[in-house]
Amino acid sequence: DGGITQSPKYLFRKEGQNVTLSCEQNLNHDAMYWYRQDPGQGLRLIYYSQIVNDFQKGDIAEGYSVSREKKESFPLTVTSAQKNPTAFYLCASSTRTDFGEKLFFGSGTQLSVL
Amino acid sequence: EDQVTQSPEALRLQEGESSSLNCSYTVSGLRGLFWYRQDPGKGPEFLFTLYSAGEEKEKERLKATLTKKESFLHITAPKPEDSATYLCAVQDEFSGGYNKLIFGAGTRLAVHP
Numbered sequence: 001d002g003g004i005t006q007s008p009k010y011l012f013r014k015e016g017q018n019v020t021l022s023c024e025q026n027l028n029h030d031a032m033y034w035y036r037q038d039p040g041q042g043l044r045l046i047y048y049s050q051i052v053n054d055f056q057k058g059d060i061a062e063g064y065s066v067s068r069e070k071k072e073s074f075p076l077t078v079t080s081a082q083k084n085p086t087a088f089y090l091c092a093s094s095t096r097t098d099f100g101e102k103l104f105f106g107s108g109t110q111l112s113v114l
Numbered sequence: 115e116d117q118v119t120q121s122p123e124a125l126r127l128q129e130g131e132s133s134s135l136n137c138s139y140t141v142s143g144l145r146g147l148f149w150y151r152q153d154p155g156k157g158p159e160f161l162f163t164l165y166s167a168g169e170e171k172e173k174e175r176l177k178a179t180l181t182k183k184e185s186f187l188h189i190t191a192p193k194p195e196d197s198a199t200y201l202c203a204v205q206d207e208f209s210g211g212y213n214k215l216i217f218g219a220g221t222r223l224a225v226h227p
Contacts, residue, residue: 042220058214090157107155
């Protein structure tokens with residue numbers, strides 16, 4: 001079945017540590033996105049990529065980094081510069097990027113600070 | 115500035131008790147309004163896209179409507195399995211050429227037997 005796979009489901013970060021969240025899709029979608037979800041707030045865009053080897057900052061990119069070396073993969077690294085990383089992280093993809101195409105979401109990664 | 119406000123924050127219904135969720139939005143120009151359902155600990159699941167005022171879409175017990183300032187998600191005779199958080203999002207037609215959605219905080223719906 002086609003879909004988006006995020007791993008791990010739960011992740012714990014120690015102070016000063018970088019951690020990487022995995023996102024893989026087999027939908028053959030060009031565009032991929034990372035969102036952050038905090039309780040009581042709407043989803044906020046961290047980074048997005050419209051094509052392999054290209055990505056752009058979203059609204060809250062500080063303290064995060066991404067890569068897009070393969071069409072299927074869009075990993076997110078939460079660096080030690082992100083001082084409040086505890087949140088639910090969602091990866092998404094879509095077929096097109098210039099119109100209101102619906103997003104397909106993964107099942108999320110809950111990141112917590114030890 | 116684009117903005118999406120959902121109300122109420124939380125709603126408790128008895129099974130069979132119909133109600134509506136509200137999504138008010140402010141955008142320069144609406145390209146599309148989206149409704150998603152999210153179960154606890156999972157990613158949002160797409161429900162509907164609405165593009166222009168007056169448009170309506172239905173799926174089982176859910177019906178979404180759109181005006182120039184807001185959208186409603188009507189739930190008719192809900193069942194406990196309809197319990198979830200319902201998210202509304204809009205895309206501004208001036209969003210700069212990528213699929214940027216502005217999300218509301220969601221409405222948490224609980225349907226009790």
